[in-house]
Amino acid sequence: MAEHILLRHRDLPGLDRLEVYRKHGGFEPLRQTVTTQTPAQVIDLVKASGLRGRGGAGFPAGVKWSFLTPNVFPRYVVANADESEPGTFKDREILEQNPFQFLEGVAICAYAAQANLAYVYCRGEFWDLAQVLEDKLGEMRAAGFLGKKLFGTDYALDIRVHLGAGAYICGEETALLESLEGKLGQPRLRPPFPAAEGLYGKPTVINNVETLTNLPPIVSRGAAWYRSIGTEKSPGPKVFCLSGHIVRPGNYELPLGTTFRELIYTHGGGIPGGRRLKAIMPAGASSSILAATDAVLDTPMDYESVAALGSALGSASLILMDETVDMAWVVRKTTEFFKHESCGKCTPCREGTYWMLHLSERLTGDGRRPADAALLESVARGMQGKCLCALGEFSTTPVTTALERFRQEFPASAEGSA
Amino acid sequence: MLADKYSTEIDAILAKYPTEHKRSAAMPLLYLAQKEYGHVTRAALQEVADLVGAEPTQVGSLVGFYTLYHDQAEGKLRVQICTDLPCALRGAETFAEQVCQNLGVRLGETTPDGMITVEAVMCLAGCDRAPMFQVQDTDGIHYHENQTVESAMAVIEDLRRKVTHG
Numbered sequence A: 001m002a003e004h005i006l007l008r009h010r011d012l013p014g015l016d017r018l019e020v021y022r023k024h025g026g027f028e029p030l031r032q033t034v035t036t037q038t039p040a041q042v043i044d045l046v047k048a049s050g051l052r053g054r055g056g057a058g059f060p061a062g063v064k065w066s067f068l069t070p071n072v073f074p075r076y077v078v079a080n081a082d083e084s085e086p087g088t089f090k091d092r093e094i095l096e097q098n099p100f101q102f103l104e105g106v107a108i109c110a111y112a113a114q115a116n117l118a119y120v121y122c123r124g125e126f127w128d129l130a131q132v133l134e135d136k137l138g139e140m141r142a143a144g145f146l147g148k149k150l151f152g153t154d155y156a157l158d159i160r161v162h163l164g165a166g167a168y169i170c171g172e173e174t175a176l177l178e179s180l181e182g183k184l185g186q187p188r189l190r191p192p193f194p195a196a197e198g199l200y201g202k203p204t205v206i207n208n209v210e211t212l213t214n215l216p217p218i219v220s221r222g223a224a225w226y227r228s229i230g231t232e233k234s235p236g237p238k239v240f241c242l243s244g245h246i247v248r249p250g251n252y253e254l255p256l257g258t259t260f261r262e263l264i265y266t267h268g269g270g271i272p273g274g275r276r277l278k279a280i281m282p283a284g285a286s287s288s289i290l291a292a293t294d295a296v297l298d299t300p301m302d303y304e305s306v307a308a309l310g311s312a313l314g315s316a317s318l319i320l321m322d323e324t325v326d327m328a329w330v331v332r333k334t335t336e337f338f339k340h341e342s343c344g345k346c347t348p349c350r351e352g353t354y355w356m357l358h359l360s361e362r363l364t365g366d367g368r369r370p371a372d373a374a375l376l377e378s379v380a381r382g383m384q385g386k387c388l389c390a391l392g393e394f395s396t397t398p399v400t401t402a403l404e405r406f407r408q409e410f411p412a413s414a415e416g417s418a
Numbered sequence B: 001m002l003a004d005k006y007s008t009e010i011d012a013i014l015a016k017y018p019t020e021h022k023r024s025a026a027m028p029l030l031y032l033a034q035k036e037y038g039h040v041t042r043a044a045l046q047e048v049a050d051l052v053g054a055e056p057t058q059v060g061s062l063v064g065f066y067t068l069y070h071d072q073a074e075g076k077l078r079v080q081i082c083t084d085l086p087c088a089l090r091g092a093e094t095f096a097e098q099v100c101q102n103l104g105v106r107l108g109e110t111t112p113d114g115m116i117t118v119e120a121v122m123c124l125a126g127c128d129r130a131p132m133f134q135v136q137d138t139d140g141i142h143y144h145e146n147q148t149v150e151s152a153m154a155v156i157e158d159l160r161r162k163v164t165h166g
Helices: A018-023 A028-036 A039-049 A061-066 A090-097 A099-113 A127-142 A173-180 A209-213 A215-221 A223-227 A260-267 A303-308 A327-341 A347-363 A372-383 A390-405 B007-014 B019-037 B042-052 B056-065 B092-103 B149-164
Strands: A076-081 A117-122 A158-163 A204-208 A237-244 A250-255 A277-285 A317-322 B077-082 B116-121 B133-137 B140-144
Touching: A018 A099, A018 A127, A028 A099, A028 A215, A039 A061, A039 A099, A039 A215, A039 A223, A061 A099, A061 A204, A076 A099, A076 A173, A076 A209, A090 A099, A090 A127, A090 A209, A090 A237, A099 A117, A099 A127, A099 A158, A099 A204, A099 A209, A099 A215, A117 A127, A117 A173, A127 A158, A127 B140, A158 B019, A173 A204, A204 A209, A209 A215, A215 A223, A237 A260, A250 A260, A260 A277, A260 A317, A277 A327, A277 A390, A327 A347, A327 A390, A347 A372, A347 A390, A372 A390, B007 B019, B019 B042, B019 B056, B042 B056, B077 B092, B077 B149, B092 B116, B092 B149, B133 B149, B140 B149
Parallel strands: A076 A117, A076 A204, A117 A158, A237 A317, B077 B116
Antiparallel strands: A237 A250, A277 A317, B077 B133, B133 B140
16 A cells, blocks of 8 residues: 555654644644534444454444443443454554554543543553553543543543553453453353443443544545545455465554455565475454465455455464465464463353364374364354354354364374374 | 542542443552552442442453453553454464464463563454554553564563562
8 A cells, every 4th residue: 555544654654642643733633523523423433434343353333332322421432452362563563653543542532432432452461552541541631632621622531541450351341341340351141242331331432543543534535535445345445454474464454355366475475495384363363264275366355345254354464374384283372372362251162262272282292082073063063153252252263263164183183194 | 548538539530420320430540449459459449339330240240241441460561452353354363363472472472581471352442553552551551553573572571670670
């Protein structure tokens, strides 16, 4: 992409400094929003832009905001900066290098939601980053971009940072709210959804860092401009993360709808050592694993097209694996992750991830038994549709898709030749 | 007592949350307790519980649930190496083994001088700069990325010297 919209710091050095950010139009969208727009107009604008949540689910942001229970106050906005999906490191770059655009997005969202207080929930490992954000918020308060009577109106806003302490599950929005309330990060039963009963039981909007970072450019340049990027159903730019077996790992901001091939080979420089690309996990560890066929490589990466392949775009965190990778080992790695991160609240996930790990360790170790692959598959299928939140569901998808699409790599499986 | 020694910090932490929802301050206060005592002691659970109006068992459950709180005194420096899938594809498992060999410990163990605990941890959002690790001590958490075994050992020995000689 010629111009970066989200990773704008790559075009404008020093954008993490307030005076530089302001010099390039920073906080003008917020001023314009607060002084000339009603909250309903902002929600309509975001709906019209077609912006979809960038945390993984791809739900339209403006629609999510419109679900807020009317006339119940106070309301809260929470920015999800608990970036923990293996293979995902996009929010971190935005927070580190373009923090004001993100924080301005939080403020615009808070105004639209008529919230006077917003929290940024940072994963605990972002310790240094959280301190930097605290400093940036101090600068915003001093410059009058937070506080009472914002831009001379009656609107008041403050944004505060809350640091997590190491728990992947807190990226799930209701677990995040529990954690922010000082409790174990365990998901809530829904409904009620956070828009009705969120933080402290009040109507709450939760959005991902990248989602919120889209807001200032949408305000300043309009919905039609935003829709001119990306595809009809998945508009706008997206930050794609490349990790694993790739020549140039890192973040790439491209329009939604860019093909796998262009991202991996043109931007990422292809696979090291000229080896063959074997498999792609498009949404981090939570992916349905794709075999890297020509048909897959030529598929545009938007929410619908990747779903049509039998996977999901999710957070667009591509983990790439070359021909040397043993898929049974991949299953063991992802299962280790989910077993460790299961919060223990619901039985299918707590017990299921335990048994999936046990079996995948046996499949990759010495004690393999003839029916282990079939048994692993049956445990995974038994969990599907029964878990309280997406963590449990997603823990099964690498397992079932690896078994389905790379069955030959699980020898001595149902065939019985130990 | 935390309440005496850190009254300014505690007031600032409590002020972040609505007064009727003080329990939200439990997590930042646990970090403060860990800074003061090296790990979260039983007495500290009571102190934090009193500050936020919760039961010590409620605060204690947080220490068990979240990986960055510790209820045991282990190494002064916790070297936490990411060995999750994306890092493992770039050699993090071998890297972790070699760092352990150099320190004469296995994963999860502490060096005999009580200075360094090496742990394998889950994704730290540094996959594009693997191998990588973070070091947690009582003052916080810092990242070290694009590492080799040699550069990691240099970082660790440098930190060990700083802790030893104050």
